[in-house]
Amino acid sequence: MTGDTADMLDARAAFQGAGHFGPIAEAVARALGSFSPDSAVLEIGAGTGYYLASVIDASPDSVGVALDVAKPAARRAARVHPRVASVLADAWRGLPLRDSSVEGVLCVFAPRNAAEVARVLAPGGRFVVVTPTERHLGELIEPLDMVRVDPDKDRRLAEQLAGTFSRVGHEVVEYSMPLSPDAVGQVVAMGPSAFHRSTDDPRIAALPAITPVTASVDVSTYVANG
Ligand SMILES: C[S@@+](CC[C@H](N)C(=O)[O-])C[C@H]1O[C@@H](n2cnc3c(N)ncnc32)[C@H](O)[C@@H]1O
Secondary structure, eight states, rough: OOSSSSSHHHHHHHHHHHTTTTHHHHHHHHHHHOOEEEEEEEEEEEEHHHHHHHHHHHHHHHHEEEESSHHHHHHHTTTTTTTTTEOOGGGGGGSSOOOOOOOEEEEESSSSOOOHHHHHHEEEEEEEEEETTTTTTTTHHHHTTTTOTTTTTTHHHHHTTTTTTTEEEEEEEEEEEEEEEHHHHHHHSGGGGGGTTTTOOOOHTTTOOOEEEEEEEEEEEEEOOO
16 A cells, blocks of 8 residues: 555645635534644545645644655655644554544545544544545546546445444535646546546647536544444
8 A cells, every 4th residue: 555646646736735625625624623722633644734734724732643655645744834743654554643642533535444543532532534425526527537436435434434433513515616727637637547547638638728627525524432
C-alpha cells in the first residue's frame, strides 16, 4: 500500500487551492463543531492536509495530526500549517496515537479503520466522514472514462461503523463548480482515474472555457458508542 503519488498530490493541491472544494471544507468544520482549546484533531488519509489545516486554523490553540500512507502526502502535509504534524503510516496497521488522545477525527475520501478511530477518540469526540455521492463529478465520468463512485459505498460505510459508532449528524453538500479545462485536468489527475489513463487527453483540451461540474458529497458525523 503506497497511496497517492506526488503528481496526484500536486493536482489535488492546485484544485483545492483554487477553492473548488471550499464548501466541503466548511461542511467538515460544521460537522466537527467546536472542540476544547489545546485539543488535537487527526485526519486519516490527509493527502494535502487541506481539510485539517482549515479546521486547525479556525481554532487558535488546537493542534492537528495528518496521517497518510503516501510519502509525498506526508511531506506536503508537514508544511500545510504550523500547528499540523505529519505522520507517515498505514491506517490499516493501527493508528500511532495514544488511547483517547484526540477530540476529532476526519476522514475525507479516504480509508477508515473504525476500531482504531474509536480507540484514539476522547469520550464525546467526533468522527467526521466524507464520501462522494453517485452524482459527484457526474458530468465528467462518462465523457472522460473516469472511475465511477461505487453506489454500494454508503451501505458498506454504515456496516463498517455499526456497533462501534452512532451517526449523530448528516448533510449532503451539493453544488455546481464552473471548471476550466485545466481544472478538469486536475480532477482527472488527482483521483483514482489517474492510475489507469493518461491525463494528456485531447477530450479535455476540447472542452469549452467553462464546464459546470457537480460536487456532491455526504458528510456524516459519528460518536463512539458507550
Ligand atoms: C482520495 S485521497 C484524499 C486525500 C484528502 N483527504 C483530500 O480529500 O484531499 C486518499 C488519501 O488516502 C491515503 N491513503 C490510502 N490508503 C491509506 C492507508 N491505508 N492509510 C493511510 N492513508 C491512506 C492516500 O495516500 C491519499 O492521500
